[in-house]
Every structure is written in structure tokens, then in C-alpha cells.
Amino acid sequence: MNSPIIAPSVLAADFANLQRDIEMLNDSQADWIHIDIMDGRFVPNISFGIPVCEAINKHAKKPLDVHLMIVEPEKYLEAFQNAGASTISVHYEACNHLHRTLQEIKELGCNAGVAINPHTNVALIEDVITEIDLVCMMSVNPGFGGQSFIENTYEKVRQLREIIEENDASTLIQIDGGVNADNAPDLIEAGADVLVAGSFVFNSTDPKSTIEGLKSI
Numbered sequence: 001m002n003s004p005i006i007a008p009s010v011l012a013a014d015f016a017n018l019q020r021d022i023e024m025l026n027d028s029q030a031d032w033i034h035i036d037i038m039d040g041r042f043v044p045n046i047s048f049g050i051p052v053c054e055a056i057n058k059h060a061k062k063p064l065d066v067h068l069m070i071v072e073p074e075k076y077l078e079a080f081q082n083a084g085a086s087t088i089s090v091h092y093e094a095c096n097h098l099h100r101t102l103q104e105i106k107e108l109g110c111n112a113g114v115a116i117n118p119h120t121n122v123a124l125i126e127d128v129i130t131e132i133d134l135v136c137m138m139s140v141n142p143g144f145g146g147q148s149f150i151e152n153t154y155e156k157v158r159q160l161r162e163i164i165e166e167n168d169a170s171t172l173i174q175i176d177g178g179v180n181a182d183n184a185p186d187l188i189e190a191g192a193d194v195l196v197a198g199s200f201v202f203n204s205t206d207p208k209s210t211i212e213g214l215k216s217i
Contacts, residue, residue, distance in 0.1 A: 006211055007032035009036060012145045025060070038142075053066065054084065085110055087134060147177060150177075172193040
């Protein structure tokens with residue numbers, strides 16, 4: 001079994017020392033840098049937008065994994081690609097024309113992801129499973145860091161893994177929310193490929209060691 005891809009979420013970083021925290025991730029075993037974009041409309045919180053993504057990109061040596069928790073994400077795809085995004089994930093629940101939006105992400109040269117909220121049935125994305133590089137499965141209700149992990153996630157990962165295999169797709173399964181050393185092994189066993197960890201990494205006494213621990217699962 002391959003090591004999981006680790007994508008620390010800078011939503012939990014120290015915003016007053018963002019360059020320092022990005023340089024820490026550069027020096028760590030993190031694979032990607034996960035950036036949560038929130039608009040206060042799709043989710044009940046506002047995080048940061050395009051200028052902060054650009055600022056992170058100036059210092060990052062790892063690919064930027066941009067998760068758009070926003071309404072009408074199709075309006076901002078090119079702006080985030082210009083700001084340095086390698087992967088752009090849009091929410092199934094926010095896209096009236098999901099297939100078109102995914103095509104636009106691909107045309108920009110980015111990996112295309114679909115994010116789904118905890119209540120969204122994984123079967124709803126089967127029609128696009130061969131079109132996407134990544135499914136970002138929310139294991140907390142989106143909007144705030146530091147929430148408790150939703151236990152039903154394991155079953156949803158297994159269901160999604162089955163859909164991916166049945167369709168002979170190469171889509172990665174990403175878990176976002178409440179990931180820690182206790183649930184990570186079970187998530188990997190269920191079929192997850194990418195672990196997003198925010199508070200667990202940045203609130204630890206030694207973030208680089210914490211990332212290394214997740215990577216070695």
C-alpha cells in the first residue's frame with residue numbers, strides 16, 4: 001500500500017506568520033498545501049481569497065490544493081489558477097453545471113476535484129467519476145476548523161472506492177475534516193488516498209513530526 005498523500009490545511013495556520021508556516025510545510029513531508037476558500041454564503045464563515053492564495057504561492061514549494069467552498073465557483077476558476085492552484089475542487093452542491101465547470105478546470109491545466117458535504121450521497125457523483133482527479137469528502141460540516149470527525153465517513157469512503165473501481169477510474173479520495181492519528185489508519189484502510197489535516201498538524205507541538213506520523217501510516 002502506498003503512503004497517503006498528506007495535505008495540511010492552512011486554515012489552521014498562524015495567519016500572522018503565514019510565510020513561516022508555509023516554509024515549515026516546505027521542509028516537512030507534506031505533499032500538498034490545502035487552501036480552504038470560504039465566501040460566507042456557501043458556508044457560514046469567511047476565510048481568505050485570491051490575494052492570500054497568491055501570497056502563499058510565492059513561498060510554497062508544494063502543489064496548492066485549492067478547495068472552493070463558495071457559490072458560483074465557475075466565476076473564479078481562472079483567478080485561482082493564476083494564483084497558483086494545482087488542483088481546484090468545487091462543491092457538488094454549489095454547481096448547477098458541474099460537468100461544464102470540471103471541463104473548465106481541466107482546460108486551465110489544473111487537476112479537477114469535486115467536494116461533497118457530509119449529507120451528500122456519493123452515488124450522485126458517479127456520472128462524473130471518470131472526469132475528475134479527486135473527490136474531497138467532507139468529514140465535518142464545512143465552514144470551520146477543529147470540528148469532530150463524522151463517523152459515517154468510513155462507510156462513504158468504502159462506497160466511493162467501489163464506485164471508482166467499478167468505473168475503472170483513477171480518482172483519488174481525499175478526506176477533509178477532523179483527521180488525526182486515531183482515525184487516519186481506518187480511513188486509509190477504507191480506501192482514502194489523501195488526508196487533509198489542519199488543527200491536528202498546526203496545533204501540535206511539533207507539526208513536522210505530526211505530518212511525518214501521518215505520512216508513515
